[in-house]
Amino acid sequence: MTDEEIEPFLQHLQKRVPFSKQELEELLSYFREKKIKKRQFIIQPEFVARHRSYVLEGAFRAYVIDDGGEEHTIQFAIEDWWISDYNSYVYQTPATMFVVALEDSVILQIDYDSEQKLKAAHHRYETFFRIMAERSAAYQQRRVISNLTRTAEERYNDFAERYPLIVQRVPQYALASYLGMTTEFLSRIRNKKMKKKS
Amino acid sequence: MTDEEIEPFLQHLQKRVPFSKQELEELLSYFREKKIKKRQFIIQPEFVARHRSYVLEGAFRAYVIDDGGEEHTIQFAIEDWWISDYNSYVYQTPATMFVVALEDSVILQIDYDSEQKLKAAHHRYETFFRIMAERSAAYQQRRVISNLTRTAEERYNDFAERYPLIVQRVPQYALASYLGMTTEFLSRIRNKKMKKKS
DNA sequence: TTTATTTCCTGACCTGGTTCATTTTGTGGG
């Protein structure tokens, strides 16, 4: 991986913790670049999630399948986002999610043991992962609140406003299942909007 | 606060990170015990949440009020749990939640600046708060998944099985709003169950 | 460029859960 390719990743790291040149280099040495084809899985149920992945290019979707066989999207990730089965990775237990590439993608992966080593070795790295976890918790909580307090249409509007890039790139049925509604209902919401505009 | 009173707290800390006697003492010196009367608020919207609180005794409830004036419970906390407005505390922005005591309670509070100092001073403390954040993120995510994949009745049954103590102690309307249903509907679910048992 | 497959749209009907209004039970305070 060339310096240019990973520039966004370096920016990402330094925005969270002001690492020195050397620290960045050490940190970087634990990450491996990987190219993933559309429809390829990087995590599957039963297997333990061994990596945490940063998306350099492309898009992913994490989802579970319920008892009735329905898919429910748990998370999306495009450029500059992280993705994994959080529970599985953090506690090193078998995953319950699928994580699949929605497009041909390029990711940077760190494996669990390396992360542990890094965190143990330097306070700085521990801080970085603490901040990651905090942001993640805050994000999840906003989602819980949105689910509890807003209607299906409001949830869609909020999401579309906040993450327009994701709305453009992911298939509708995936977005619908993320927002907690059927693809049919989301289709209706969208078409209602279209008519208003004209 | 006597050693005996805070024994559960010490256990709690050491279950997460194997602190030394001195470390525990330093950590402890940053916490202040506080008695809170039933119906008293420890966090309110508009004000920044300055503390993170560990419940030694009693019970709390965090909730938001939506545009329509409805309350939605975001979190419960009984003995051995932490509570705050997570977003407000972590980012030091104005709270959106109320946190109120459901019973006369005793809590241990640490304030934001002290926590920052502790985390900066010792790797050990940073690790502790990293673990807290990870657990919190994992918990929230399980809740998101439960909301997406289960019916109202299933959510109640799951919760009742996992947290029987909380179900016994909190008012029904608070539990209903936590589970994302009306108090009337929860009442029906419960009464249906009662009949089956007899 | 044709065919196959996946995604999206649309209409008719259905239901889990809500709303509203009223009654019953519980409970904390004086």
Add this chain to the structure above:
DNA sequence: CCCACAAAATGAACCAGGTCAGGAAATAAA
């Protein structure tokens, strides 16, 4: 012990969003 008020239960009408089924577009494969 009683009263005032908060919490829980119950019935009936209603609705946001789901289900089912068929067809139209869009993508991908060959």
